[in-house]
Amino acid sequence: MSRSEINAKSPHNYIFYYFVKYTAALPGLIWMRPKILFESEAAAERIRGGAILIANHMGFFDPVYMMFAVWYRRQHFVCLKSFFEGKAGWLFRQFHCIPIDKNNFGMGSFRAIIDELKKDEVVSLFPEGKVNDGSGELAAFKSGVVLMALRSGKPIIPIYVRPKKHWYERLRVMIGEPIRVEMPAVSFQKIDAFAALLHDKEERLKELTGG
Amino acid sequence: MQLSRTQIIEKLKEILISADERNGALAARAEESASLRGDFGFSSVNMLYLVIAIEESFGIEFDDVSMSDFETLGDVVDYIAGKLG
Numbered sequence: 001m002s003r004s005e006i007n008a009k010s011p012h013n014y015i016f017y018y019f020v021k022y023t024a025a026l027p028g029l030i031w032m033r034p035k036i037l038f039e040s041e042a043a044a045e046r047i048r049g050g051a052i053l054i055a056n057h058m059g060f061f062d063p064v065y066m067m068f069a070v071w072y073r074r075q076h077f078v079c080l081k082s083f084f085e086g087k088a089g090w091l092f093r094q095f096h097c098i099p100i101d102k103n104n105f106g107m108g109s110f111r112a113i114i115d116e117l118k119k120d121e122v123v124s125l126f127p128e129g130k131v132n133d134g135s136g137e138l139a140a141f142k143s144g145v146v147l148m149a150l151r152s153g154k155p156i157i158p159i160y161v162r163p164k165k166h167w168y169e170r171l172r173v174m175i176g177e178p179i180r181v182e183m184p185a186v187s188f189q190k191i192d193a194f195a196a197l198l199h200d201k202e203e204r205l206k207e208l209t210g211g
Numbered sequence: 212m213q214l215s216r217t218q219i220i221e222k223l224k225e226i227l228i229s230a231d232e233r234n235g236a237l238a239a240r241a242e243e244s245a246s247l248r249g250d251f252g253f254s255s256v257n258m259l260y261l262v263i264a265i266e267e268s269f270g271i272e273f274d275d276v277s278m279s280d281f282e283t284l285g286d287v288v289d290y291i292a293g294k295l296g
């Protein structure tokens with residue numbers, strides 16, 4: 001999908017986004033009782049300007065958990081292109097999501113993401129590229145997120161959402177310190193190595209939340 | 212700026228040498244018939260990085276292409292030649 005197609009189909013305002021966000025906030029807070037934890041004092045600082053939020057992917061509600069974690073910023077979620085097909089596509093467009101073909105990641109989606117970051121927006125994605133298989137083990141991270149951070153110059157904020165073991169448990173979300181991707185000489189190997197480093201960071205956050 | 216196909220391939224080799232830390236292993240295989248997926252083992256992210264590096268090196272702007280638009284290095288050369296055109 002080209003960047004112009006993505007932009008043409010997105011609404012020009014955030015009315016629906018904010019309407020849903022604020023009407024769903026109270027029931028969501030009561031049901032999930034989210035507990036937001038921070039890796040350090042630096043991680044607790046408010047996110048300002050453009051940033052890339054990354055998190056583990058457990059299911060359909062992960063975007064909601066991320067919205068609770070960073071409630072004060074609107075987020076553009078990167079979603080599979082197939083979600084935009086049919087009537088459901090309307091909903092994803094209203095939320096200003098960005099479509100991506102995970103098997104054929106193209107310049108259209110990449111440029112749409114960079115455009116949002118350069119407008120100081122927050123882009124949120126799940127670098128595992130798929131919903132967790134249920135084992136709780138994090139899958140290897142796709143390296144596209146490293147390229148996004150390099151090209152935009154914006155930081156990556158790692159977030160770990162702890163799966164609830166019982167319905168009555170509080171939702172626990174750990175926010176990590178911002179990570180800047182800086183490389184004097186970029187190479188394919190360095191990009192892949194940085195993606196592995198982000199995976200290790202996510203594992204660390206998982207440990208801190210108690211698994 | 213007009214460049215011959217040989218000159219384009221030479222510039223592509225320079226890009227591949229800096230992008231690949233394996234002592235020019237990719238550049239050594241840089242022939243027009245080389246398959247991006249098969250011979251180079253490129254992922255879609257590798258391809259995106261290559262596109263960005265080509266844009267900066269050749270001073271051109273790619274359309275919203277993806278991995279599926281290019282089968283071989285020759286396809287990339289065709290595209291660049293068309294843009295320099």
